[in-house]
Amino acid sequence: MNYVFDFGAIFQGEYPALLLRGLLTTLALTGFAWLMAMSIGSVFAVLRLTGSRIANALIWLFVAFHRNVPMLVHIMVWYFGVPAILPDAATDWLNRNGAEFLLSMIAIGLVMSAYVTEDLRSAVRAIPPGQMEAARALGLSYLKTMRCVILPQAFRIAIPPLLNQTLLLFKNTSLAMAVGVVELTAAGREIENYTFRTFEAFAIVTALYLAISFVIMWGGARLSKRFAPLGSR
Template sequence: MTFFDPAILQSGQYHDWLLQGFFLSLQLLAASFVLALPLGAALALMRTSQSRALRAIGASVVEGVRNVPLLAHLLFWYFAFPELLPEPVKMALYDSNPEAICATIALALYSGVHMAEDIRSGIRAVPAAQLEAARSLGLGRFASVRLVLMPQAIRIAVPPLLSQTVNLWKDTSVATVIGAAEMMYQAARVETATFRSAEAFTFATLAYLTVSLLISLAAQLYARRFPVRTV
């Protein structure tokens, strides 16, 4: 008898749970990545700024976030952060999907500071002459950074950023501890309802493996298509 036997799955109910968890995990990945990438770029620029104050702030944020376990971040954002909000905002949060929202915030912050280091390495790999040439053409500092520095830095940083994306995808599984109904949560739910742990967790394992391999493949293809050239 297979895991997808209708007699066991009650017309596909448990199958639907696993698919819902898989899609929520993908949504957590996408939402966290969309927030983490600009955060990482901003922190990288702060850490490479000529301003000592900005460098100090950027370094403090990066070191403060990445030296705290992801689990602690999740628990803080889910249990402590809502208590700091005004009552109407807190009620609005609880009326929506607080587990997914708080998980997204924690994942975005945690991944953003790691992406910041990758982007900072990309910025440092861009020859200083590039900015000097942009300034000599009449571009201001902001325009030089936006039009000349960052496009090259991001291109150099794409392979390690994709590696961070793999880590982010795997880290979505930790959201189960605050009750976010992602893939691990739903796998455990199916296991509790059917006692078929092998099938439920095999599905989750293969899903994580498949998406991770696809992202890793994208990183390899990008590295071959756009090899980094030093000047």
């Protein structure tokens, strides 16, 4: 018996609304985790370059831990392990305010911050050391030198790897379905369970992932062109 494709079945009843909610959840999870990763990664990259042995050792351990343990394990630890050691009041608050989303976002953001830390640290090392020396000679503090002179150039240099990390983060949000977050992949799974239209449901989910990935790549290409490192073509 030949399989009869019926994409119309996916767009009946509440299924389109379920897909939309899943897509919005994926975008929200991506956005919040990205902001967290960029913030922590930027701070840690600066701290690793201060020359402090203690800060460097602690951040090295953080980076090694988050880069060498699968992201799914981190999500499981945050969702099942962390609430067990929190006070009851904090656990109750989490359960009332979407613990699945919040804890998944924290886990994903922390893992990706480890990659951002290393990307930015590598970018800073690519900047001629004379710029740091010149800024300090002009009386700028270390933090002001990093904020006004070094980091703006580092972000320009790091746009390609940071774009790759953004794409990876976006795709890895699908792992949050393991703890009950109804993001795009989970929404497709629910529709498949109701309609038994496996190919159609996941074909649409795949198309949505591809469309958003292409938008991210297009935005990254525009940023790379607009903020190309000084002196490059």
